[in-house]
Amino acid sequence: MTESGAWWTLLAAPAMLFCLAALAVAANSVLDARDAGRSAGPAAAMRPFLALPRALLTQPRRLPAPDVLLWRAGIAIVPVAAVLSTLVIPFGNVAVADLSVGVLWFNAMEVLTWAGLWLAGWGPNAAFSLVGGYRFLALGLAYELPLMFALISAATGAQSLRVGDIAAAQQGLWYAVWMPVAFVVYLAGVLAFGFLGPFAYPTGRDLAGGVLSDASGVEWLLLQAGRWLWLAAGAAMAVPLFLGGGAGPLLPAWAWSLIKTLAVLAVLVVAVRRLPLVRADRYVELAWVVLIPLTIAQTLVPALVDLAR
Amino acid sequence: MNGVTAALSLLGVAVIAVLGVYGASWAVRLSSTPVDAAPFGSGLEPVEHAVSRFHVRWYTVTMLFLAFDMEMVFMYPWTRVISVMGTSAVIEMFVFLAILLAGVVYAWREGALRWT
Amino acid sequence: MxxxxxxxxxxxxxxxxxxxxxxxxxxxxxxxxxxxxxxxxxxxxxxxxxxxxxxxxxxxxxxxxxxxxxxxxxxxxxxxxxxxxxxxxxxxxxxxxxxxxxxxxxxxxxxxxHGGRPAKGEEGPGGVHDGHGPHGHGGMEMPGGLSMAGVGEDRDGLTLDQLHLPLGPFLADWPSGLTVHLVLQGDVIQQANLADPIAPGGEGAAPFWAQPWIQADAGEPVTAGEAARRRSAAHLDSLSRLLSVAGWPAQTVVARRLRDDLLAGAPGPAMAPRLERFTRRVGRSRTLAWATRGIGELSTQGGKQAGVSGPAARAGGDVTDRYRQWLADIRRDLGRLDQPARLQAAEAEESPRGRWRAQHPPSAALVTVLPALLTGAELAAARLIVASLDPDMDELLPTRREVRAPHD
Structure with missing residues (x-):
């Protein structure tokens, strides 16, 4: 049974999310070094974090007539929403607050990135950035509904929107096993709301970085942090939704949560590197014609199982 | 902890962290005088403001999306009452979804999901 | 610290x-x-x-x-x-x-x-050919000294805001020396105007990628292996750009690494399996093919008419066909990287971008087909089209006077 945590979980949850994200960045950097023919040691893992002092030292830039308020707000929304999503993600048997509408909360936070990235694209009054912001909206129209149906499949299986209940309902058989479509679509959704890898369309290099093209210093840092924090949050949420939460033999619940989260995170990092980018204009058609019917069919399975119980 | 308190506190933590990053930058950066920059244009000067009415060619997809988004509003509470309501709940929900999907198929056939 | x-x-x-x-x-x-x-x-x-x-x-x-x-x-x-x-x-x-x-x-x-901002009008490389430049909005002073976007008809006859956006001269993963002035509505290109190529300072060296062919033309001894090596490296360079623009950073790095090793003279037998693995992985990627299908169609016929002679003409199709042609060419050259035979007359072997003729370098033809292919494409597709043709603007430099990019 998942319980709501004490006050210190308010600090522990973001801290753990941050560590997971940093771990993903480090792993990605090591794989980068290996591909590029450099030595792939611990030094390579630490190199991306040199961007931190660099971003803090950077002088601000003044663009002609930017929408500073919306720009800053948009950029801040991405990492802040990622942190807020951890409210309902249980670690072991403890969540910051195991809301009765936990799944909905996670979903709502993830949708906030729509606003965040679009505003981040609109704010600087720059063409590449603007196109990048709109790209995310088009991408959102494609990835969001399959993701919602994937979340609902898990909720239907447990007949509850409480994340703790969903984890507890997977006694013996993980949802990832008998709802594989929902699981895969959910993982694709994580990459999409983290705008990484195959879904890095809004920050595409063909747009000189898109929404990142005119972000420098802290703005750049927050957006980059936001996408990796989201990847970590998505990996952590996959565990209670599809992998039975903290349940497992021998080890305590928190250890199982950690192991499973790291495994999902590893899969996601590999996917980020292995898959080429999918543009929204192609993905929309696939999402609506194939993924949405598939995920609806997937939702029907737990609904029928519920009736048979 | 109460859900609302926890949510607001977590928001506070996140906002303080973001402000902390801005504050740290303000404290250590080399200069607080902003550099006069132009939006990136491959080295050329911009000729007009980029903020404009953007030609969104996927607006028909947004209409479809709205229909499904409203459907989601029903579906979230529905997940909680399947056993209570029994077979009728499942039949009604999936007939509704089937109707929406028929709309998607029609829109697809009309080419609404392609814009390039 | x-x-x-x-x-x-x-x-x-x-x-x-x-x-x-x-x-x-x-x-x-x-x-x-x-x-x-x-x-x-x-x-x-x-x-x-x-x-x-x-x-x-x-x-x-x-x-x-x-x-x-x-x-x-x-x-x-x-x-x-x-x-x-x-x-x-x-x-x-x-x-x-x-x-x-x-x-x-x-x-x-x-x-x-002292008013540090450079004055407007110092626009750098060759202006837009025809009069579709910025509209001089008189009267109201706009913030930042810029005007708001003007309106114009789109391809469906709707009146919509237009943005002017240059691609080049300095853009990542973009052929250096190429500048295209775009008129955009949303992210659709309504017009693409090529700027004149920029004259280099001083006497330009021979274009790097066509060097073996130019040397062979001049009667210098060049081995066929050297030419094959340069050609494969050129294709890998083009592929690395295309992969970067298409959004596959991991394979971009692999392509660049292979290119660098080829140019550094790594022995052919050591390179072959690595090149094989790379071409197989990229060539078989369904996602990449799916993302580039139907973009920038250039038939063999149309290409030949424009004077295109290299892989782009042989591929005769869209972006997917063109990068697969590069991959096939790399595979074809695998066994010839160390061939000691002398490169026959340049006619016999193709330079990376087509048959080398000093008066009509192959890249000139690639540039002439650009405006027609770009018009009506999305920005993302436009970048893919340019990357899949990858004209080498250096080839145009010595014969700059003959090459006049047409504009429509």
Missing amino acids: SLRAAAARPRVLLTVLPGGTAARLAAERQLRLRDWPLAASPAQADLLLVAGPDCPGLRAPLERLWQDLPTPAARVSAPGADAVQAALDSGRAQLGSREGQLDRIRASAGAHR
Whole structure:
């Protein structure tokens, strides 16, 4: 049974999310070094974090007539929403607050990135950035509904929107096993709301970085942090939704949560590197014609199982 | 902890962290005088403001999306009452979804999901 | 202290001047080995690296980019490949020097007081050919001295806002020396106008990728292996750009690494399996093929009419067909990387972008087909089209007078 945590979980949850994200960045950097023919040691893992002092030292830039308020707000929304999503993600048997509408909360936070990235694209009054912001909206129209149906499949299986209940309902058989479509679509959704890898369309290099093209210093840092924090949050949420939460033999619940989260995170990092980018204009058609019917069919399975119980 | 308190506190933590990053930058950066920059244009000067009415060619997809988004509003509470309501709940929900999907198929056939 | 830490891994905005291919290749190799990331825009960059011989016509855009870099920033130039190492070391030293950085801030603050912004009209490389430039909105003073977007009809007859956006001269993963002025509605290209190629400063060297063929033409001894090696490396270079634009950074790095090893003279038998693996992975990627299908159709017939002769003409199709043609050509050359036989008359073997004729370099034809292919495409598709044709603008330099890019 998942319980709501004490006050210190308010600090522990973001801290753990941050560590997971940093771990993903480090792993990605090591794989980068290996591909590029450099030595792939611990030094390579630490190199991306040199961007931190660099971003803090950077002088601000003044663009002609930017929408500073919306720009800053948009950029801040991405990492802040990622942190807020951890409210309902249980670690072991403890969540910051195991809301009765936990799944909905996670979903709502993830949708906030729509606003965040679009505003981040609109704010600087720059063409590449603007196109990048709109790209995310088009991408959102494609990835969001399959993701919602994937979340609902898990909720239907447990007949509850409480994340703790969903984890507890997977006694013996993980949802990832008998709802594989929902699981895969959910993982694709994580990459999409983290705008990484195959879904890095809004920050595409063909747009000189898109929404990142005119972000420098802290703005750049927050957006980059936001996408990796989201990847970590998505990996952590996959565990209670599809992998039975903290349940497992021998080890305590928190250890199982950690192991499973790291495994999902590893899969996601590999996917980020292995898959080429999918543009929204192609993905929309696939999402609506194939993924949405598939995920609806997937939702029907737990609904029928519920009736048979 | 109460859900609302926890949510607001977590928001506070996140906002303080973001402000902390801005504050740290303000404290250590080399200069607080902003550099006069132009939006990136491959080295050329911009000729007009980029903020404009953007030609969104996927607006028909947004209409479809709205229909499904409203459907989601029903579906979230529905997940909680399947056993209570029994077979009728499942039949009604999936007939509704089937109707929406028929709309998607029609829109697809009309080419609404392609814009390039 | 922290300045030194920040300077340990600078992000580099690599700008390439006409005739700077060799310097660019050396720079890309060095940056890869040093793990200094390539920035795509000045906002993200610390170090502005100018590769290639000084070019007076491009000084204004370079100055623009330099002003757009926030401090800490450094600017170094490497006119040739051998100057790259020193330039990078100097750049790192400049970035780590607090005094130097404070000087830059003071200088820019002074310039700001005297109206530091470069006047408009210093637009750099060749203006737009026809009169579709910015509309001179008289009257109201707009913030930032810029006008709002004007309106124009789109392809469906709707009246919509238009934005003017140049691609090039300095854009990441873009053929150096190419500038296309776009008129955009949303992200659809209504018009694409090619700017005149920029004259290089001084006497330009022979275009790097066509060198063996030019030497063979001049009667110098060139081995077939050398030519095959250069051709494969050129295709890998083009592929690395295409993969970067298409959004597959991991394979971009692999392509660049293979290219660098080929040019460094790694023995053929060692290269073959690695090239095999790369071409198989990229060639078989269904996602990449799916993302590039139906974009930039150029039939064999249409290509031939425009004078296109190389892989682009043989592929005769869309972006997917063209990159697969490059991959097939690389595979075909696998066994010939060390061939000692002399390169026969240049006619017999194709240069990377087509049959080499000094008066009609193959890239000239690739450039002429661009405007028609770009018009009506999305911005993302446009970048893929340019990357899949990848004209080498250096080839156009010696015969600049003959090559007049048409505009519509």
